[in-house]
Structures are given as C-alpha cells and as structure tokens.
Amino acid sequence: MLVTCASAKGGVGKTTSAVHIAALLAQNDRTILIDGDPNHSALKWAKRGELPFQVVDLMAASRHTRNYEHIVFDTPARPKQDDLEALVEGCDLLIIPTTPDILSIDATLETVDMLNALKCDRYRILLTIIPPSRKTGEQAREALADLPLFERSIRQYAAYEKAALAGVIVNQVKDRNARIAWRDFEALGKELLP
Ligand SMILES: Nc1ncnc2c1ncn2[C@@H]1O[C@H](COP(=O)(O)OP(=O)(O)OP(=O)(O)O)[C@@H](O)[C@H]1O
Ligand SMILES: [Mg+2]
Numbered sequence: 001m002l003v004t005c006a007s008a009k010g011g012v013g014k015t016t017s018a019v020h021i022a023a024l025l026a027q028n029d030r031t032i033l034i035d036g037d038p039n040h041s042a043l044k045w046a047k048r049g050e051l052p053f054q055v056v057d058l059m060a061a062s063r064h065t066r067n068y069e070h071i072v073f074d075t076p077a078r079p080k081q082d083d084l085e086a087l088v089e090g091c092d093l094l095i096i097p098t099t100p101d102i103l104s105i106d107a108t109l110e111t112v113d114m115l116n117a118l119k120c121d122r123y124r125i126l127l128t129i130i131p132p133s134r135k136t137g138e139q140a141r142e143a144l145a146d147l148p149l150f151e152r153s154i155r156q157y158a159a160y161e162k163a164a165l166a167g168v169i170v171n172q173v174k175d176r177n178a179r180i181a182w183r184d185f186e187a188l189g190k191e192l193l194p
Contacts, residue, residue: 001025001069001070001071001092001093001192001193002070002071002073002090002091002092002093003021003025003071003072003073003089003091003092003093003095003192004068004073004075004087004090004093004094005017005018005021005072005073005074005075005095005096005097006075006079006084006087006094006111007077007080007096007097007098007104007107007108007111008104008107008108008110008111009076009077009078009098009104009107009108010077011077011099012077012080012097012098012104012128012129013097013099013126013128013154013167014075014077014097015037015041015042015045015074015164016097016128016154016164017095017097017126017128017154018042018072018073018074018158019033019042019045019051019074019169020031020169020170020182021072021095021165021183021188021189021192022051022053022070022072023051023052023053023169023185024179024185024186024188024189024192025053025069025072025189025192025193026052026053026070026118027052027189029069029070030067030068030070030072031068031069031070031071031072032053032054032055032056032064032065032068032070032072032134033046033051033053033054033055033056033071033072033073033074034055034056034057034058034061034064034065034071034072034073034074035055035056035057035058036058036073036074036075036076037074037075037076037142038076039076040057040076041074042055043055043056043057043147045164045167046147046167047167048116048164048165048166048167049166049167049168050115050125050167050168051167051168051169052169054146055149057097062078062174072189073087073090073091073101074113075087081114082112082125084111084115084118085118085154088115088118088120088122088123091122093122093123093192094115094122094123094124094125095119095123095124095125095126096112096123096124096126097110097126098125098126098127098128098140098144099125099127099128099129099130099140100129100131100137100139100140101161105140105143105144108125108142108144110149112125112147121148122150124148124149124150124154124189125144125148126149126150126154127141127150127153127154128153128154129138129142129154129155129156130153130154130155130156131156132155132156137153141153141169148192150188151187151191152184152188152191153184154184154185154188155180155181155184156190157170157175157177157178157180157181158175158177159173159175159177159178159181160181162174162175162178163178169182170182170185174183
C-alpha cells in the first residue's frame with residue numbers, strides 16, 4: 001500500500017501521522033517512509049533516535065523503495081494543483097490530516113474540491129491534534145460530516161512533541177499519556193488495514 005499524507009495547511013500533523021502510520025504498518029510488513037518535505041522533518045526525527053522503519057529522502061527513494069510492502073510518503077504543506085494531481089496519481093490512499101480549527105477545516109474543504117475536480121475518491125480525512133474538550137472534536141466532525149473521515153481522531157498529547165524530540169514513536173516516551181496516545185493510532189490502523 002502506498003499512503004500519502006498531504007494537507008493544504010501547515011502544522012496539522014502530517015509528519016506526526018506519517019511517522020506513526022509507518023510504525024503501525026511496520027509491525028507486520030516491510031515499510032519505508034519517504035520524506036518528501038524539503039524541511040526533512042521525518043528524516044530529522046529518525047536521526048534523533050530510532051524508528052522501527054527506514055526513512056529516506058525523496059531524492060533517494062527510487063533505489064530504496066524496492067522490496068517494501070508499504071510506502072508512506074510525507075509531503076510539504078500546500079501542494080499546488082498539479083502537485084496534488086501527481087500525489088493522487090502516485091498513491092493508493094491520500095490521508096489529509098486536519099486540525100479542528102476553522103482555518104484547517106476550510107483548507108481541507110478546498111483540497112476536497114480540488115480532489116473532486118480530479119475525480120479522486122481515494123482520500124480520507126484524519127482529524128488530528130484534537131484538544132480535550134469533547135465539543136471541539138464533535139464540531140469539526142460535523143463540519144466535515146459528508147466527507148470520508150476516519151472514525152478515529154488523533155487526540156492532542158504533549159507526548160507527541162517528546163516523541164519527535166527523542167526520535168521515537170509516541171509509545172516509547174516517558175509520559176503518562178504515551179500509551180493512550182498510541183492507542184489512537186492502533187485504532188486507526190484497524191481502519192486502514194481491516
Ligand atoms: N496529536 C498531537 N498532539 C499534540 N501535538 C501534536 C500532535 N500531532 C502533532 N503535534 C505537534 O504539532 C506540530 C506540527 O506537527 P507536524 O510537524 O506533524 O505537522 P506537519 O503538518 O507535518 O507540519 P509541516 O506542515 O510544517 O510539515 C509539531 O510540533 C508536533 O509535535
Ligand atoms: Mg511535516
């Protein structure tokens with residue numbers, strides 16, 4: 001499976017989602033993460049510690065991606081229309097991480113319009129960085145109600161920042177919510193590979 005994380009807004013959890021989705025897929029199958037963002041956030045994450053899968057730069061991807069069952073592709077924010085078209089063309093599933101604020105939701109709705117224009121239905125929206133107040137998550141879900149949304153949202157936990165800093169997956173950090181945070185991704189994994 002080739003999964004791409006993309007979003008029209010920056011800082012919505014693309015890299016965090018890509019890293020944790022790759023970790024999920026790597027539990028059972030050979031999985032590689034391609035870092036397509038010139039900021040190299042995923043590569044830097046990997047270099048700071050140890051991830052249970054390989055991370056490679058997009059420029060080096062062609063040689064590395066042989067022999068992997070799953071490829072997760074992290075991309076820079078705000079793809080242009082033709083970049084989005086190429087991303088769609090190149091993946092089995094486009095995941096659009098979206099935070100529950102109006103700017104992110106609007107950006108996702110615009111992306112969905114672009115995807116509809118491309119006649120692409122191989123996408124799903126992942127609500128991320130959901131704060132503890134239940135209302136916020138529910139309102140975001142309502143705003144996106146008719147669209148393909150993952151049932152599970154990724155809640156907001158400081159453990160993710162610690163994981164990025166330590167170069168590990170969230171369940172590896174010393175934080176009382178580390179395991180709870182990882183459970184969101186485990187549940188997401190069941191939706192991804194039922
Ligand atoms: N579920 C979460 N809970 C708390 N913080 C989170 C969560 N997911 C991501 N973050 C934090 O939010 C910030 C942005 O996340 P991330 O880098 O994954 O987003 P991005 O969409 O890849 O950003 P960019 O557009 O810059 O590439 C980071 O500081 C990250 O640690
Ligand atoms: Mg990123």
